Amino acid sequence: MSNTAKIIIVLTLITVISGAVLAVLDNYTKPRIEAYKNKVKNEAVYEVLPQNVKVKTIVRSVMENDKTVEYTFYEASIKNEVVAYAFQVAGGGFQSELVLMVSVKPDFSEIINAKILAQVETPGLGTRIENDPSNKENPAWFIDQFKGLKANPEITYIKNVKPSKDTEIQAITGATISSAAIVRILNAEIKKAKAVLLSNGVAENNEPNKEDILAVLPENAEIQKIEKNGQVLYSASKGKDILAYAIPAACKGYQSEISLMIGVKADFSEILGVKVISQSETPGWGTKIVNDPANENNPCWFIDQFKGVKINSDISFVLNKKPENKSGVQAITGATISSAAVVDIINTSIKEAKALLNK
């Protein structure tokens, strides 16, 4: 037998046997692993809901960025009266994804209870959001603060002192980013869950801050909200003439949702400005889209590049060199995925806005 044939036969045999063994094993362990995941989830649902309630599962499908996303809600009722909703929320923390189970009053105004299902934050620092050994009486004091916390208009956090308002919690010293992330996730997701559940499957757009809208539009213009087909835009006008539009947009970056406000000239020829409203990309890499310490003169050079970019055609991006034409930007080395996501969402949002306004 030639050596080549032997090599092929032996390697093939080894991989085929290995594949077969793993297939059998997968069959055997899969039900157990799934069962465990479900158990953890169900336990969490019952743990955050009041006792002695009847739980009904509600699934809502919502169109988001051309994809159908399913939201699962657990409705708790006593004698046919709804007393709470529980649902799972997730978002980026300091270095890992934070997954929580949260229950709220039926009008979404108050949190009943919250429990952390998964986090891999920095041991000894970020992990204190779940278990803080320095508080001997109650290592879970941080997350317990959310019990009975008012979520309307929004939750805030304060450092180093006891909270004074009924919508306020105290952040953990040494774990401010993880603490703030939980507050941010709960604020955003509770609003979203309310919109999804109460509007019967049509997601409302979260109202952006006025400052964020003004930041990308010409000064001293009159701002008006335009709503069409469930999408929201803002126009800026002086007298009768519309000068510009502001388009809210959101997309998945490398590890978090990046939400932006894009300002464009009314004739859709040029971008006036872009503002990143929120993101939690990888610290030191993806975060360079808003703050690149390597560029001392202008740490937000990346986002500033979009000012004045021509949008007669799609914006393109180049790596490692200056863009060649007026419709190109330079991506950030080390943050290509985050950069590309921003460029992509700007392109799509502008096209959608154009179509919406029949331009």
Place this chain on the structure above:
Amino acid sequence: MKEKTAIQEFVKGLWDENPVLVQLLGLCPTLAVTVSAENGMAMGLAATFVLLCSSFLVSLFRKVIPGQVRIAAYIVIIATFVTIADRFLAAFTPDISKSLGPFIPLIIVNCIILGRMEAFASKNGIGRSLLDALGMGLGFTMTLLVLSSIREILGSGTWFGMDVMWGSFSPWSVMILPPGAFLTLGCMIAGANWINNRRKA
């Protein structure tokens, strides 16, 4: 070099050729997972299981596997056993599996295992290979256990989750952070070298 006896093949991995302290292999999982004694122990035992099974198969087929593709063959064999260990941990001890995270799958590229296949199992009989694997595996497990115990006791004030320090003890958080792993491992290697040098002298 003199032929070693069977006992010597087993014992060498525990101290004289300890994979972590002397050969300085497999340091990545060693540093990463040793935040608690339970993690260290589970990682060590999982690696020992993979080492034993792979050594057995590699030694059994050492004359059949062509030299040019031996590394590829070893990797497939090792990967199969690692996946088995990973799925079993996930199915039966989900908590440990969760805290070890990606480090179980990464046993595949743990250089202790590939190193023993290449340096020993591919050249020796089944009996000797198994003894060698058992010795190396236990040596690895013991080192991880000591390292993770030191880090857990000083860093969290507990050992296998039980409170072991006096009430007013304030845990040294740095010990369960990455620098704690380097500090502790550095001290352990220094200690091992010091003992070995004195024994030689």
